[in-house]
Amino acid sequence: MNALKSTLNEVLASVLPIVAIVLILHFTVTPLEGELLGAFLLGALLIIIGLTIFLFGINQGLSQIGEGLGASLAHSNSLITIIFFSLIIGFFVSFAEPDLRILAKQVDLVTSSQFPSLAMVVVVSIGLGVMMTLGMVRIVSKVRIRWVFLFAYGVIFILSVFSSFDFIAIAFDASGATTGAITVPFMLALATGITFYKRHDNHSEADSFGLVGIASSGAIIGTLSFGLIKGLGKLTGSLPTEVLPEGNLSSLYAPIISPIALDSFFSLLPIIIIFILFQIFSFKYPKRKFLDIIRGIILTYMGLVIFMLGVNGGFMGVGSVLGHSLATNGSKTLILVASLALGLATVLAEPAVHVLTDQVATITANSVRRALVFIFLSLAVGLALFLSALRILVPEIELWMYLLPGFGLTVILAFFTDDLFVGMAYDAGGVASGPMTASFSLAFIQGIAAAVPNADVVSEGFGMIAIVALTPILALEILGLLYSRALKKKAKGGIG
Amino acid sequence: MNYHLLTCIVGESQSHKLHTTIKMLDCVAGVSFLGAGTVQSGLAKLLGIKEEPKEIIHLLIRAEDTHHALLLLSSELHLEKKGSGIAYITRTVGEGMNEEEAMYQKITVITERGGAEEVMDHARAAGATGGTILHGRGTGGHIATRLFGFEIEPEKDVLIILSSDQITQKIVQELEEHFHFNEPGSGILFVEPILKVIGLPEKKQDA
Numbered sequence: 001m002n003a004l005k006s007t008l009n010e011v012l013a014s015v016l017p018i019v020a021i022v023l024i025l026h027f028t029v030t031p032l033e034g035e036l037l038g039a040f041l042l043g044a045l046l047i048i049i050g051l052t053i054f055l056f057g058i059n060q061g062l063s064q065i066g067e068g069l070g071a072s073l074a075h076s077n078s079l080i081t082i083i084f085f086s087l088i089i090g091f092f093v094s095f096a097e098p099d100l101r102i103l104a105k106q107v108d109l110v111t112s113s114q115f116p117s118l119a120m121v122v123v124v125s126i127g128l129g130v131m132m133t134l135g136m137v138r139i140v141s142k143v144r145i146r147w148v149f150l151f152a153y154g155v156i157f158i159l160s161v162f163s164s165f166d167f168i169a170i171a172f173d174a175s176g177a178t179t180g181a182i183t184v185p186f187m188l189a190l191a192t193g194i195t196f197y198k199r200h201d202n203h204s205e206a207d208s209f210g211l212v213g214i215a216s217s218g219a220i221i222g223t224l225s226f227g228l229i230k231g232l233g234k235l236t237g238s239l240p241t242e243v244l245p246e247g248n249l250s251s252l253y254a255p256i257i258s259p260i261a262l263d264s265f266f267s268l269l270p271i272i273i274i275f276i277l278f279q280i281f282s283f284k285y286p287k288r289k290f291l292d293i294i295r296g297i298i299l300t301y302m303g304l305v306i307f308m309l310g311v312n313g314g315f316m317g318v319g320s321v322l323g324h325s326l327a328t329n330g331s332k333t334l335i336l337v338a339s340l341a342l343g344l345a346t347v348l349a350e351p352a353v354h355v356l357t358d359q360v361a362t363i364t365a366n367s368v369r370r371a372l373v374f375i376f377l378s379l380a381v382g383l384a385l386f387l388s389a390l391r392i393l394v395p396e397i398e399l400w401m402y403l404l405p406g407f408g409l410t411v412i413l414a415f416f417t418d419d420l421f422v423g424m425a426y427d428a429g430g431v432a433s434g435p436m437t438a439s440f441s442l443a444f445i446q447g448i449a450a451a452v453p454n455a456d457v458v459s460e461g462f463g464m465i466a467i468v469a470l471t472p473i474l475a476l477e478i479l480g481l482l483y484s485r486a487l488k489k490k491a492k493g494g495i496g
Numbered sequence: 497m498n499y500h501l502l503t504c505i506v507g508e509s510q511s512h513k514l515h516t517t518i519k520m521l522d523c524v525a526g527v528s529f530l531g532a533g534t535v536q537s538g539l540a541k542l543l544g545i546k547e548e549p550k551e552i553i554h555l556l557i558r559a560e561d562t563h564h565a566l567l568l569l570s571s572e573l574h575l576e577k578k579g580s581g582i583a584y585i586t587r588t589v590g591e592g593m594n595e596e597e598a599m600y601q602k603i604t605v606i607t608e609r610g611g612a613e614e615v616m617d618h619a620r621a622a623g624a625t626g627g628t629i630l631h632g633r634g635t636g637g638h639i640a641t642r643l644f645g646f647e648i649e650p651e652k653d654v655l656i657i658l659s660s661d662q663i664t665q666k667i668v669q670e671l672e673e674h675f676h677f678n679e680p681g682s683g684i685l686f687v688e689p690i691l692k693v694i695g696l697p698e699k700k701q702d703a
Contacts, residue, residue, distance in 0.1 A: 003548035004540060006508055060544045205609075205631070205651075295544050365530055366551075367633040367651040375644060486648040490641040491681065 004052075011051045014348035018440075019044045021341050022318060029334065030325040036318060039252045043314015046306050047349060054181070054303025054351055061296020062182070063189040063355075065275045070193020072282050079137065082194075086136040090129030090215060092270035093186060098263035099177040099438055100124060107170055110458055114230060120223070124174045127222020128215050132187070135214035139194050145210045145423050146414040152217040153411050157404075159224035166459050169399055171223035172466030175216040176433030181304060182267045184352035184431055187212045188359055205363050206419035213426020216469070253313040260312065264304045272297060307351065311439050319440040323447020332393050335448060336386055343385030344378045346441050347472075350434040353377060356427060364420070372479060373424075380475035381432055381441075381468055388445050388464040392455045399463045406470045413477040421480025428472040437468050498559040498590035499524060501688065502566065506581030507533065508549045510573055514581075515647070517572040518636050521565045524556040525684045526636025527606050527652050554604075555636055556588070556686060589687040598689030600696070601664040603657040605671065606634070606684040612653035615671060615683075619655075622670035623663040625697050630654040658696055 022040060026032050032040065069089070073082050094100065104117035104124075131152065138148050160168050179187075191211040195204055275297075279290060322342075326335050347353060357370040391397045414422045442461055449460040502523075506514050518526060532547035540546075557565050562585050574580050589601060605615050612629045619627060633649045641648045659667060664687060671677070677685045 003535065003545045006549075056545065292544060299544065362530060363631075364651055365528065365631050365633045367649055369646045372644060372646050482643055483648060486641045486643050487650050490648060490650065 007055055008048075008052050010354065011048050011055070014354070015044055015048050015051070017345035018315075018342070018349060021338075021345055022322065025322060025326070025338060029330055030322055032318060032321060036321060040314045040318045042253075043310040043318075046310030046314065050303045050305070050307030050310055051349065051351055051354075052303070053299055054307055055354055057296050057299030057301070057303050058185045058351075058355055059296070061293050061298075061300050062185050062271065064293050064296065065271060065278075066186045066189025067193035067196070068283055068285075069274070069278060070190045071196055072193075072278065073136070074140065074194045074196070079140070082136055082140065083133055086133035087129045089190075089270075089274060090132035090218075091125045092274075093183050094125040094128040094178045094219070095121060096267050096270045097178050097180050097183060098267055099180050099435070100174065103170075103173060103177040106458075115227070119226070120174070123222045123226040124178060124219045125222075127218040127220070127225070128178050129218070131218025131221065132211065132215035134218075135211045136190075136194060138214070139191065139207045139211070145206070145419055146411075148210070148214055149217075149414055149422070149426060150411050152214060152221070153407055156217065156220050156224065156407075159221065159228065163224050163227055165399055166462070167227045168224070168403070169459060169462035169466055171220045171227070172403070172469055173462045174223045175219040175430065176465040176469050177438065178219045179212055179216045179352075179430035179433065180267065181307075181351045181435055182271070182300075184212055184427075184434070185355040186271055187215060188355060188427070192359065192363070206423055208359065208363050209420065209423025209427050211423075211427070212430040213423065213428075213473075216430040217426075252317060253309065256312050257309065260308045261305055264301055264308060268297065268301055268304075304351075308435060311435055315436075315440040316443045319443035320447040323444040323449075324451045325447075327448040327451035335393065336389050339385040339389035339444070339448075340382045342441065342444060344382035346385075346436045347377050347381035347432050348374065350432060350436050352431040352434050353428075356424070356431045360424060368420075368483065372483075373428075373476070376475040376479045377428060377432060377472050380428075380471035381437070383475075384468045384471040385441060385445070385464070387471075388460070388467050389448060391463065392445070392449050392452050392460050395454060399459075399466065402467055403470060406467075406474065410470070410473045410477060413474070413481070417477045417480040418484050421476055421483065425473045425476035425480065428476050429469045432472040433465050433468045437465065441468070499556050499588045499686065500559050500562040501586045501588055501686070502555040502557050502562060502569075502583065503586065504553045504555070504569060504573075504581065504583040505531075505533075506551055506553075506573065507579070508551070510581050511551045513573055514551065514553065514569075515635065517569055518553070518555065519640075520568065521555065521557065521636070522561055523565070523636045524558070525606060526553060526555040526634065527632045527654055528553045528635045528649075529630055529632040529654075553635065556684065559590075586688060589689055598661075598691060600658060600660050600690040600693045602688045602690050603655075603659065603664060603667060604686055604688070605655040605657075606632075607653050607655070607675075608683070609651040609653055611683070612655040615655050615675065616657075618670055618674050619657055619667045622667040624657045624659055624667050627655050627657040630656065658690065658693055660693075660696070 019041070026037060073085060076082065100121055101117070104120040107115050107120055108117040134148065138145065188211070192208045195207040275293065279285060285293070326338055330338070357373045360368050360373055361370045387402055391399070410425070417425070442464060445464045446457050446461045449455040449457045504514060529552045531550045531552050533550040535545055535548050555565070566583060566585060569575065569583050575583060605612070607615055616627050616629070630653070632652050632654050634652045635649050657667065668685065668687065671685060676682050
């Protein structure tokens with residue numbers, strides 16, 4: 001029972017802050033009309049229930065499959081096998097990601113179909129598959145992770161020099177979109193599995209992290225390369241402006257139930273197929289364990305559907321309305337403060353964040369405290385939304401002014417930070433830009449942009465996710481520096 | 497000087513209290529592991545929950561202090577209540593102690609993170625047939641280094657080797673020569689008496 005209680009407590013502690021902030025805004029500056037408040041509270045309830053079930057499901061299903069797969073690849077002792085399966089797994093897991101398809105449709109629209117949505121999904125998935133393979137090969141080789149990121153972001157930098165700003169933002173957005181609620185826990189487990197059989201030395205625990213970060217850089221590289229080949233410049237098309245939702249409970253929830261049920265199923269499908277194939281040919285788990293994993297997958301699916309219903313039905317509309325009415329009625333200071341506060345709170349409710357911090361605690365035997373990682377991620381995403389809102393209010397700020405020095409700094413800091421934290425930091429970049437960011441925060445920022453004259457809703461939105469992918473990397477690298485310093489100080493204190 | 501080993505196993509919710517209590521004890525060294533306790537409940541079974549997180553702590557304490565330590569832990573953590581955790585004391589092999597009844601020993605070495613493999617290499621050279629590495633974090637120090645109010649405790653490797661009497665002495669000697677455990681910061685080694693072992697392969701004795 002304690003396990004259920006402690007997970008529920010954790011989920012409550014991560015969802016209630018957003019509810020509190022929205023309620024404060026509702027009673028002070030931006031009252032939510034009609035049944036919108038009710039829809040929001042129902043959404044919060046669904047998110048709490050969904051996230052709790054989801055986290056149990058991940059533990060029993062996806063994590064087991066990922067670790068088993070990693071271990072059996074490591075056991076194969078053959079580089080060719082690892083490369084072959086990593087490419088296939090990486091490609092299909094990304095291909096099945098619903099967020100990526102939504103993004104691809106938007107890109108199709110804004111580029112007036114120069115960048116067709118299927119091509120986008122394929123290109124991003126190839127990029128992700130290739131880089132994830134590189135990440136897997138790195139784990140079994142002895143190359144330190146900082147070099148991989150120097151290489152990946154070096155390539156991204158070179159490609160960016162020749163790309164348009166709008167397109168760079170889309171590329172970063174693609175990396176956020178591929179690393180969703182299903183792919184991230186799966187890749188984290190895969191890395192843990194393949195690391196487990198290595199000789200137990202200083203690097204083995206650090207190797208459990210970084211795979212998500214490397215894989216998501218592949219999505220960026222894929223998109224940018226494709227854009228260059230096709231010779232895409234400025235965005236020409238435009239997105240249909242989102243209609244602000246009418247405050248009616250059934251009209252908010254009813255139409256999204258079946259698409260969400262279908263999308264969630266497709267995102268799990270490649271993993272289910274891979275699991276069944278490996279069960280037949282490699283794992284050969286006893287029936288009981290096999291059924292346990294199947295139950296884990298079913299729980300994951302149920303949890304994900306309930307969670308996504310809450311996010312899309314209750315939160316997204318409120319995010320958009322909040323952003324819009326804040327920007328219409330509130331002062332600039334208020335907009336910035338509200339963005340900061342929402343950013344601080346939303347990242348806590350990202351499903352993959354819980355999986356990542358869990359893994360951090362387990363692998364370091366709680367030496368790196370979960371709460372510390374949560375605090376730094378929270379600060380990071382708070383800052384990210386603050387910077388995104390600031391960019392809308394101050395048109396002189398270009399996106400590259402954040403991204404170029406920001407990502408440059410992450411690569412430099414990687415050379416001064418413990419490997420464990422470098423991997424963790426880049427993973428966190430993918431983890432933080434999950435479904436909450438992609439719906440609630442995105443709707444909020446686009447809501448602000450829609451109300452501010454001269455602001456471009458499309459490019460502000462794309463830019464926001466790039467910033468959310470950046471700040472967590474910096475934050476966790478800084479945490480790593482502080483942590484190593486604290487340990488050194490302690491060692492000087494003379495503890496055996 | 498003789499030491500006892502105080503072991504405490506508690507659930508996640510008691511972990512914080514356990515660590516504040518440890519601060520009040522005068523222990524030589526401590527190491528903490530994460531583990532899983534078994535679960536038996538209907539709803540939990542339905543959700544597929546078969547285990548729940550536990551924390552296991554080993555504390556090396558001077559023999560004369562153990563009784564007091566156990567009482568303090570028991571009263572602070574309310575160990576008499578069902579489900580609040582357990583604590584127990586075992587002996588370690590002290591200098592000049594007669595351990596006639598114990599034919600076997602369990603050697604435990606606590607080192608820096610990543611250090612266990614090297615220790616194992618030396619132990620193997622001295623005759624150890626195998627070992628088990630656990631991953632834990634050091635705890636129980638008097639000086640607390642904090643980061644945003646959270647105590648920072650270093651990761652540790654813990655190596656456990658079971659061996660028979662004569663080989664134990666060789667292993668301990670070899671390890672002490674190489675790693676100088678008496679110097680501060682070099683790690684901790686302690687030996688516990690084991691009454692019976694099944695499954696330990698016999699290694700050919702060198703003459």
